[in-house]
Amino acid sequence: MYCRKNSSGQWIIGNGNQSPVILSSAHCKSQFEAKKIAQTIDGFNIPLPEPTPGKGKIWFCMRFFLWISLALSSMLNIYYFFRYGFPSGRWWLVPHESILIDILLIAVVGVVSTAIHEFGHMVFGRSWTVSAQMLHRVISTNLNHVWAWPRIRRIEAISAGLIFDSVLLSALFAVQIIFDNAYAASAASTVCLRMVWQLGFHAIRDGRLLIVLALDKPLFFNKPSNNSEHLLSVILRLFGYATDLFMIWQWPIVLTIGLLEA
Numbered sequence: 001m002y003c004r005k006n007s008s009g010q011w012i013i014g015n016g017n018q019s020p021v022i023l024s025s026a027h028c029k030s031q032f033e034a035k036k037i038a039q040t041i042d043g044f045n046i047p048l049p050e051p052t053p054g055k056g057k058i059w060f061c062m063r064f065f066l067w068i069s070l071a072l073s074s075m076l077n078i079y080y081f082f083r084y085g086f087p088s089g090r091w092w093l094v095p096h097e098s099i100l101i102d103i104l105l106i107a108v109v110g111v112v113s114t115a116i117h118e119f120g121h122m123v124f125g126r127s128w129t130v131s132a133q134m135l136h137r138v139i140s141t142n143l144n145h146v147w148a149w150p151r152i153r154r155i156e157a158i159s160a161g162l163i164f165d166s167v168l169l170s171a172l173f174a175v176q177i178i179f180d181n182a183y184a185a186s187a188a189s190t191v192c193l194r195m196v197w198q199l200g201f202h203a204i205r206d207g208r209l210l211i212v213l214a215l216d217k218p219l220f221f222n223k224p225s226n227n228s229e230h231l232l233s234v235i236l237r238l239f240g241y242a243t244d245l246f247m248i249w250q251w252p253i254v255l256t257i258g259l260l261e262a
């Protein structure tokens with residue numbers, strides 16, 4: 001069990017892999033009091049241990065590698081976007097292949113890339129508890145415990161999924177360009193769609209989790225504490241809706257246009 005005060009004076013109390021409980025400083029003055037209140041909540045009555053961030057030389061190297069991967073892959077991806085175009089839904093249409101093969105390829109790449117993304121969270125979040133949420137996201141790694149971690153380690157745990165996606169996207173782009181491979185192009189489009197999806201700040205996706213964890217404000221989107229926070233959360237939500245519209249345009253619409261032209 002962990003309990004700490006954030007910069008806004010709220011108590012963040014977590015237990016094992018349960019969602020943290022947030023109590024305002026007006027409700028409880030001390031950590032002792034906050035813990036006592038939390039213990040009356042279901043799932044908090046028995047204190048549980050939670051994973052701590054990895055330490056030592058190996059972890060230092062792994063974290064260094066993570067940030068270098070982000071820098072290199074994003075530079076490459078941006079270069080590819082400008083040089084070869086955005087990997088839209090049209091890229092799903094592999095020349096001389098049937099629609100059935102195209103769909104199968106999207107499904108396989110969807111599953112494999114999700115596993116790679118979640119593996120990123122598992123390694124850097126040190127969590128091997130995966131839950132399947134059919135309505136929300138197909139699969140997700142439980143990272144509730146990272147609220148107890150230092151800010152940079154929280155950011156790493158949440159970003160690792162997207163960074164792994166970014167590296168995969170660069171690799172697929174490279175295969176597509178070097179070998180002129182249309183299957184790699186289709187796969188790049190699927191991975192890119194999964195990445196853009198995460199930027200939907202209006203819903204609980206990685207982009208939103210990254211913001212609340214980086215700001216250390218668990219209630220930033222649900223209960224902003226002042227006007228400027230409220231305004232920023234509204235702007236981010238609108239950006240999220242715009243992202244959804246962008247996805248509808250770049251994938252189903254562009255794909256349909258591609259099919260009609262074929």
Ligand SMILES: [Zn+2]
Nearest residue numbers: 117121161206
């Ligand atoms: Zn993720």
